[in-house]
Amino acid sequence: MDRSNYNNVLKCGSPLRFLNEDEMKEIHTSTLEILQEVGSVIQHEGAREMLKKAGCTVKGKTVYFPHGLVEWAIKQAPSHIHVYDRDGDVAMDLGGRKAYFGTGSDCPTLLDVYTGEHRNFTTKDMEDGAKIIDALPQMDFLMCCGLMYDYPVTSYEHEYSIMVRNSTKPQVVTAADRESISNITKMAVAIRGSMEELARKPLFLMYNEPNSPLIHTFEAVDKLIYCSENQIPTNYSPCMMPGATGPITNAGALIQGNAECLAGLVIHQLAHPGSPIVFGGGMYNMDLKCMQPTYCSPEAIVNNITLAQIARDLYELPTWGFTGCSGSKVFDAQATMEASEFIFSIGYAGVNLNHDVGYLNYGLTFSFELLVSCNETISQMRRIFDGVQMDKDHMAMDIIKAVGPKGHYLSEPHTLKYNKEMWKPDLTDRADFEGWKNAGATTYEQRVKARTIDIIENYVPKALTPEQDAAIDAILAEVDAAAEQKTKK
Amino acid sequence: MSKITELAVVVEEGRIDDVVAAVEAALEEGNAPMDILNAGLIDPINVLGEKFRLGEVYVPELLISSKAMKMGVDRIKPLLAAGDVKVLGKAVFCTVEGDMHDIGKNLVVLLLESAGFEVIDLGMDVEPDDIVEAIQENDDVQILGMSAMLTTTMYAMKETIEALEEAGLRDRVKVLIGGAPVNQIFADQIGADGYTTNAPSAVELCKKLVVA
Numbered sequence: 001m002d003r004s005n006y007n008n009v010l011k012c013g014s015p016l017r018f019l020n021e022d023e024m025k026e027i028h029t030s031t032l033e034i035l036q037e038v039g040s041v042i043q044h045e046g047a048r049e050m051l052k053k054a055g056c057t058v059k060g061k062t063v064y065f066p067h068g069l070v071e072w073a074i075k076q077a078p079s080h081i082h083v084y085d086r087d088g089d090v091a092m093d094l095g096g097r098k099a100y101f102g103t104g105s106d107c108p109t110l111l112d113v114y115t116g117e118h119r120n121f122t123t124k125d126m127e128d129g130a131k132i133i134d135a136l137p138q139m140d141f142l143m144c145c146g147l148m149y150d151y152p153v154t155s156y157e158h159e160y161s162i163m164v165r166n167s168t169k170p171q172v173v174t175a176a177d178r179e180s181i182s183n184i185t186k187m188a189v190a191i192r193g194s195m196e197e198l199a200r201k202p203l204f205l206m207y208n209e210p211n212s213p214l215i216h217t218f219e220a221v222d223k224l225i226y227c228s229e230n231q232i233p234t235n236y237s238p239c240m241m242p243g244a245t246g247p248i249t250n251a252g253a254l255i256q257g258n259a260e261c262l263a264g265l266v267i268h269q270l271a272h273p274g275s276p277i278v279f280g281g282g283m284y285n286m287d288l289k290c291m292q293p294t295y296c297s298p299e300a301i302v303n304n305i306t307l308a309q310i311a312r313d314l315y316e317l318p319t320w321g322f323t324g325c326s327g328s329k330v331f332d333a334q335a336t337m338e339a340s341e342f343i344f345s346i347g348y349a350g351v352n353l354n355h356d357v358g359y360l361n362y363g364l365t366f367s368f369e370l371l372v373s374c375n376e377t378i379s380q381m382r383r384i385f386d387g388v389q390m391d392k393d394h395m396a397m398d399i400i401k402a403v404g405p406k407g408h409y410l411s412e413p414h415t416l417k418y419n420k421e422m423w424k425p426d427l428t429d430r431a432d433f434e435g436w437k438n439a440g441a442t443t444y445e446q447r448v449k450a451r452t453i454d455i456i457e458n459y460v461p462k463a464l465t466p467e468q469d470a471a472i473d474a475i476l477a478e479v480d481a482a483a484e485q486k487t488k489k
Numbered sequence: 490m491s492k493i494t495e496l497a498v499v500v501e502e503g504r505i506d507d508v509v510a511a512v513e514a515a516l517e518e519g520n521a522p523m524d525i526l527n528a529g530l531i532d533p534i535n536v537l538g539e540k541f542r543l544g545e546v547y548v549p550e551l552l553i554s555s556k557a558m559k560m561g562v563d564r565i566k567p568l569l570a571a572g573d574v575k576v577l578g579k580a581v582f583c584t585v586e587g588d589m590h591d592i593g594k595n596l597v598v599l600l601l602e603s604a605g606f607e608v609i610d611l612g613m614d615v616e617p618d619d620i621v622e623a624i625q626e627n628d629d630v631q632i633l634g635m636s637a638m639l640t641t642t643m644y645a646m647k648e649t650i651e652a653l654e655e656a657g658l659r660d661r662v663k664v665l666i667g668g669a670p671v672n673q674i675f676a677d678q679i680g681a682d683g684y685t686t687n688a689p690s691a692v693e694l695c696k697k698l699v700v701a
C-alpha cells in the first residue's frame with residue numbers, strides 16, 4: 001500500500017465528462033443571465049459598496065452583476081494552488097486533474113467504533129480522528145470530522161489546535177466568522193513563523209458557503225474577504241438541496257450553483273485580485289419523502305463532477321469535490337457502496353480537493369470505520385487510474401519472446417521487479433479459503449474495525465516543537481478568555 | 490360525482506388552476522359553504538397529510554395541495570360567518586440566534602399550516618428578546634417552536650427559556666425544540682416541553698399539546 005507508487009495525476013484517455021464544450025458554455029451564459037437579471041442578495045454592506053464601485057447595480061441588498069465583471073473575476077483567480085504540510089513541504093498541487101482526499105467536517109455525532117452507538121462528538125474523538133487521518137496514507141488533508149460539544153463557543157479554534165497537533169497534513173477549516181478564522185490563522189502563523197510565510201506556504205484552506213438560493217450571508221462574505229485580503233486559500237461551495245433550495249433538475253441546479261459560486265468569486269477577486277480560490281460545490285437533492293439531503297445520490301455526483309468540469313475546462317480554476325460519504329446510519333454494505341461509487345466517480349473525473357470522506361447519515365454522523373475503509377478504496381482507485389505504462393520494459397517484449405508459448409512467468413526477475421508496482425491489498429481479503437478460515441474467518445467490517453482501534457490506541461503522530469505547542473496554548477487561552485467575556489455580557 | 494367530491498379531487502391532485510372554478514361549481518350546485526370548506530377543502534388535505542406521514546406521497550404533493558386549499562378557502566371566506574374557519578392552534582416559530590438553517594423550520598411551519606395551525610414565523614437568527622416580545626404581543630399563542638442546527642447555537646434555546654421565565658411568560662406557552670444537534674436529553678435539561686425529529690411528528694406533537 002505504498003502511495004508513492006501511484007501517480008494521482010489521472011491518465012485516462014477520455015476523462016469522465018457529462019457536457020461537451022458547447023453545453024458548458026450554455027451553462028455559463030445562462031449563469032451570466034441569472035446574475036445580471038435576478039442578481040443575488042449580499043448581506044454585507046462593505047461588499048455591496050465594493051461591487052457598486054466595480055459596476056454592479058445595487059438595489060437594497062440585491063446586487064446585479066454585469067457579464068464583464070464576472071468574466072474579469074474568472075480571469076484574475078490563479079489556476080493552481082500549492083498547499084504545504086506542517087513541515088513546509090508541498091502536499092497538494094490543486095489544479096488540473098489531480099485528485100486529493102480528506103475528511104468531512106462538523107458532524108454532531110460519532111458512530112462509536114467500540115460500542116456501535118451514535119453519540120455526541122467530543123474532544124477525544126477529534127484527537128482520534130486527526131491521528132487516524134495522519135496514519136492513513138491515502139488521506140491528503142484533514143477536516144474536523146465533528147463539532148465538539150465540549151466547546152460550544154470556541155469549538156472551531158479548539159478543533160484546529162487538535163488537528164495541527166496530531167497531524168502534519170494540511171487542513172481545510174470551518175469557522176463561525178471573521179474572528180474565528182483570524183484566531184485559526186494566528187495558530188497557523190505560530191507554526192509557520194509569520195503571515196508572509198503562511199501566504200507563501202499555505203498550511204490550510206478555509207471552507208465557506210453561500211446560502212442557496214442566491215443569498216450571501218454577512219459571515220460568509222466577511223470570511224471570504226478576510227481570506228482574500230490575507231491570501232488564505234478558500235473555497236465557496238453551495239450546500240444546495242435541489243428540490244428545496246434549488247431547481248431539482250441537474251442543469252437547473254448547475255446554473256444556480258454556478259451563479260452562487262461566481263458571485264462569491266467576484267467579491268473574492270475584487271477584495272484582492274489574484275487571491276487563491278477553489279471553485280465548485282455540492283448540489284445534493286433533498287429526498288422529498290424523508291426531507292433530508294442526499295449527499296451521495298447519483299444526481300448529486302453528476303452535479304458535483306459537472307460543476308468541477310466547468311471550473312477546470314472553462315474557467316481554469318482548481319476544483320472542489322465531495323466524496324466517500326453515505327446516507328447509511330451505520331458502517332455497512334450501503335455505506336461502502338455509496339462511498340466507493342463516489343470515490344471512483346470523483347477520481348475518474350479528476351476533481352482536485354475532495355472532502356467528506358467518513359460521513360454517514362448525510363453529514364450528521366462521522367464514522368472512523370468508513371474513513372479507514374475509504375483509504376483502501378482510494379488506493380485501488382488511484383491504481384486503476386494510473387492506467388497503463390507504455391515504456392519498453394513495461395511492454396515486456398523481450399520477456400514474452402524469451403518465455404515463449406510453453407513457459408511461465410513466476411520465476412522471471414521481470415515479474416519480481418514489477419510486482420513492486422502492483423496494488424497490494426491491506427484490509428481486502430485475498431487468502432484461499434483455508435487461509436482465511438485459519439486467520440480467524442473475519443469479515444471486511446471486522447478487519448476495518450480492528451485497524452481503526454489499532455490506530456486509535458497505538459499510533460503516535462509527530463509532535464509540534466515545545467515552542468509551537470506553547471504558542472498554540474497561549475492563543476487558545478486568549479480565545480477562551482475573550483469568549484467568556486462575551487458570554488458574561 | 491357531487492361537485493364537493495370533485496373539488497376534493499381537485500385539491501388532492503393539487504390542481505391550483507382549477508380550484509376556484511371547482512369551489513364556484515360546488516356553490517352553484519347549492520352546497521352550504523361550511524360543507525364545501527370541510528369536505529371539499531380540509532378533508533383532502535388531512536388525507537394527504539396522513540399519506541405523507543406514512544411515506545406514500547412526496548412533500549411537494551402535500552404543499553401544492555395545501556396551496557390549492559388556501560386558494561379555495563380565500564374564495565369562500567366571504568360567505569362564512571366569523572369563526573367558521575377554525576384554527577387548531579396558534580404557534581410562534583423561529584430558528585435561534587446565530588443560526589441560518591431555516592429549511593427544517595420552514596417545513597415544520599408549512600406542515601403545521603396545512604394541518605390547520607396559525608403560525609407566526611419569526612424567521613432565522615432570532616434573539617431571545619425578540620422571541621419573548623412576540624409571545625408578549627400575541628397572548629393567544631400556545632406553542633413556541635425553536636429550531637437549531639448547530640452545536641454552537643443550540644444553547645440559545647436555553648437562554649430563551651430563561652428569558653421567558655424572567656418575563657413571567659414561561660407557563661403561557663409550551664416550548665417545542667428541534668434540529669439535528671438537539672435530542673430528548675437536551676430538551677429535558679433545558680426544560681423544554683417537547684422534542685421531535687421530523688416535521689410530521691412535530692405536527693402530531695403540536696396537536697397533542699394544544700389539546701392538553
Ligand code: B12
Pocket residue numbers: 105106107108146147174175176207208209210211212238239241291292293361362363364587588589590591592593594596597633634635636637638639640641665666667668669670684685686687688689691
Ligand atoms: C443546508 C445546510 C446549510 C445551509 C442552510 C440553508 C438554510 N437556509 O437553511 C447553509 C449553507 C447556509 C449552511 C451553513 C452552515 N452550516 Co450547515 N448544513 C446544511 C445541511 C446540509 C442540511 C440542513 C437541512 O436543511 N436539512 C433538511 C431539513 C429538512 O432537516 P432539519 O433541518 O434537520 O429539520 C427537520 C428536523 O430536524 C425537524 N426540526 C427542525 N427544526 C425543528 C423545530 C422544532 C420545534 C421541531 C419540533 C422539529 C424541528 O423537522 C425538520 C423536518 O423534518 C446540514 C447537514 C444535514 N444533513 O442536516 C448542514 C449542517 C447542519 N451545517 C453545519 C455547519 C457546520 C454549517 C456552518 C457552520 C458551516 C460554515 N462553517 O460555514 C454554516 C453555519 C451558518 C449559520 N450561522 O447558521 C453542520 C452542523 C454541525 C454542528 N455539529 O453543529 C451540518 C450538520 C453539516 C456538517 N456535518 O458539517 N448549512
